[in-house]
Amino acid sequence: MSKNIIIIIIIIIIICCFDLQINGRLILNHNLSMCSISWMYLSLFLHHIFFQFQRNAYTNVFHHILNAHEEENILQSIAWPTTPSITSNLNVKNTSDPSCSMYTILPKVGGGHWYIGDQLEVSIIIKDYNCHPKTSGGDFLVASLKNKDLQAGVSGHVVDHLNGSYTAVFTLVWEGQAQVEVILVHPSEAVTVLQRQNKKHFDRVYFKGTFRSGSVTETTVCNVCLRPTAQPVCNYTDARTGEPWFCLKPKNLSCDTRIEHSRGGYSHSIGTQEYNLFKHNLNMNVPIWSSGSSIITVHQKNELTVKNTSVKFKPSGFYIKGVWQSHGNYKFHQFDNASIVQCLKGKVIHMYGDSTIRQWFGYLNNAMPDLKEFNLHASEKTSPFMSLDYKNNILVTFRCHGPPIRIRTIPISELRYIANELDTIRGGSNTVVALSVWAHFGNFPIQIYIRRLMSIRSAVMRLLTRAPETLVVIRSGNLQCAAFPVTLTNSDWYSLQCDKALRAVFKDMNVRLVDAWEMVLAHHLPPQLHPQPPIIKNMVDVLLSYTCPQKRE
CATH class of the missing domain: 3.40.50.1110 (SGNH hydrolase)
Structure with missing residues (x-):
């Protein structure tokens, strides 16, 4: 089957799925409203095809935005380690506890003083509330070196070994003392919740569209995609970029009477026990302490200093x-x-x-x-x-x-x-x-x-x-x-x-x-x-x- 025939079939399907108003806005039949994240992805694909067809006149100007191979490479490059599954009987005591966890500054390979340009490594061990070592990764940690007296600071790079242990790597860049700081931003179990929220509850932030004609004003819910409703939907997908945007159609006004966009509000859907994974000063944005000293002394390089050729991380x-x-x-x-x-x-x-x-x-x-x-x-x-x-x-x-x-x-x-x-x-x-x-x-x-x-x-x-x-x-x-x-x-x-x-x-x-x-x-x-x-x-x-x-x- 040729590409042209495929495109024609897709367009016919789209025409069958949509009611076209005189003003050119596409109104989704309520029976085919987007109702899940999988439908959202399908919808975005169909919108892309439809608007690509619309943009044929701009072939020499506009490029294909969605490149499946490139997108997959990007997704792989940002992939997060597997995190623990969350059930209704979540036991918080089995989750990551920063107060039981600790880090240790590893000695310099070959011994001797620390010099500017050296790579400092810090071993981090994550434990649960029973102070038992975790056996999986996925915790969100950040690390930095600082000296408040010098107003000096540099970020570190955290490596997840997928077994409850992590290594923070720093490049030493100033002379004097440097203190290690390691922060547990989220335990791995909280990351599981955050991932689920984006897959199933992406509309927990919702928006409003205000419509007005004469003395009649109506407000409806808007978003990148909308869940099933008895109301038809106004499609405001941008014709040039293909960026999707939808609002529920007002009852008494047409889609082309929209005059304002605004933030609607927030709704959260997490379990009772899951709230305990987001406790400030307990398991969210909490420092992890050192098992020994948290401070090293860095010396200026001299002519006899051997250049460090093993650079694992270079800050910007x-x-x-x-x-x-x-x-x-x-x-x-x-x-x-x-x-x-x-x-x-x-x-x-x-x-x-x-x-x-x-x-x-x-x-x-x-x-x-x-x-x-x-x-x-x-x-x-x-x-x-x-x-x-x-x-x-x-x-x-x-x-x-x-x-x-x-x-x-x-x-x-x-x-x-x-x-x-x-x-x-x-x-x-x-x-x-x-x-x-x-x-x-x-x-x-x-x-x-x-x-x-x-x-x-x-x-x-x-x-x-x-x-x-x-x-x-x-x-x-x-x-x-x-x-x-x-x-x-x-x-x-x-x-x-x-x-x-x-x-x-x-x-x-x-x-x-x-x-x-x-x-x-x-x-x-x-x-x-x-x-x-x-x-x-x-x-x-x-x-x-x-x-x-x-x-x-």
């Missing part, structure tokens, strides 16, 4: 005196208000994404005295925002990404997909594009997030093709140590999965990364969804260092 950077230093080829430097203006003179900076990059927009507004925000009558936490410095010919903009975005209220006219916005940018050597898309995708299956990233990546590729000198900077996700019940939708485990996917999707592309994950983990300030001002300053300094690079001496 580290803090010294509170300043983020690159561990790679770039030299990050600090910018004061005057040097920020000098760097950005004659440039356009477009920021797209969530509120974690909106912080950068606010920082630049406060740092540049002649940069004045132009009132576009957007609310404080929505968008678009625009600031101008006429004297120095500087333009800075921010726009939030499209749904799913948990935002109070935003007009539909201002709800844009980043990929579409990137296609409107001319680009060039005077253009900087900064992206941050992660914080609103945690409650969905990771495939939804990967698809969004691949859509954005395609737009970035088109931008760099027509304007290769454009600088594209991507901000990664970061730890936030959210408390319960926020962690059920914004868990750091979700953020880590998104972070790994982001790095995999944009690997080997001509883009720059602001490693927010390491910058937050390595800092002495506690992690937050919106990092505190000293960390934001360092992030913006990295952005500006990419914009106005200085060669290493």
Whole structure:
């Protein structure tokens, strides 16, 4: 059977499954509403085929976003170790207990002093509440080295040996004392719950669409996909990117009367005993203590120091005196208000994404005295925002990404997909594009997030093709140590999965990364969804260092 015949059959099936309204919106028959995660994946595939057919006129412009082989490779690269199954008679005493667990600093291979550039290894043993060693992996641990007096810090890499033991690996990067910190973010059993939540309860964060015509106003539930209902469904899948979005059709209004998008609320579906897996200061975001000393002394290298050729982990950077230093080829430097203006003179900076990059927009507004925000009558936490410095010919903009975005209220006219916005940018050597898309995708299956990233990546590729000198900077996700019940939708485990996917999707592309994950983990300030001002300053300094690079001496 030829490809054309297959496509025709699929289109016929779609036409049979959907009622077409005059306005062109697709309304799902309620008997065929999406009712499970498997139907969601099938639906997304059908939508992709349908809109690919619609986009035939754009064949030379738009690329296939979904690549099954590439997606599978990404999923394999971020795969989490198998975690224990959870039953209704869960016994919490058999789960991971940070108070019984411990870590040990392993002696240096070959003995002798620790030197800058050495690799430090720390053995971590996880035990249950009976202080019995666990025999399986899957716990979510993070590790760092810090010296608060030096305002120094660096992140470590945790290796899961799948038997209840782990190894944290660090690169030693400063002279003086370094203290090991190991945190149990989630026991493996909690990860099981988080995984199940995304597979079966992806709509535990729900959204609302407001419809209005004349004096009639209605509000309905919206999401990436919807469960069975007697109501028909309005399909707002984006024709250019194929990004899916649906709202229940209002009873008395048509689909084309939607005027606003807003966050609806949250619903949580976990068992009574499962709540005990998310106890702050008990088994969530809790430090694991050392069986001996937690501090080592690091010495400066000398001419006789043997170079360490066995490097298991290399961080992207580290803090010294509170300043983020690159561990790679770039030299990050600090910018004061005057040097920020000098760097950005004659440039356009477009920021797209969530509120974690909106912080950068606010920082630049406060740092540049002649940069004045132009009132576009957007609310404080929505968008678009625009600031101008006429004297120095500087333009800075921010726009939030499209749904799913948990935002109070935003007009539909201002709800844009980043990929579409990137296609409107001319680009060039005077253009900087900064992206941050992660914080609103945690409650969905990771495939939804990967698809969004691949859509954005395609737009970035088109931008760099027509304007290769454009600088594209991507901000990664970061730890936030959210408390319960926020962690059920914004868990750091979700953020880590998104972070790994982001790095995999944009690997080997001509883009720059602001490693927010390491910058937050390595800092002495506690992690937050919106990092505190000293960390934001360092992030913006990295952005500006990419914009106005200085060669290493």
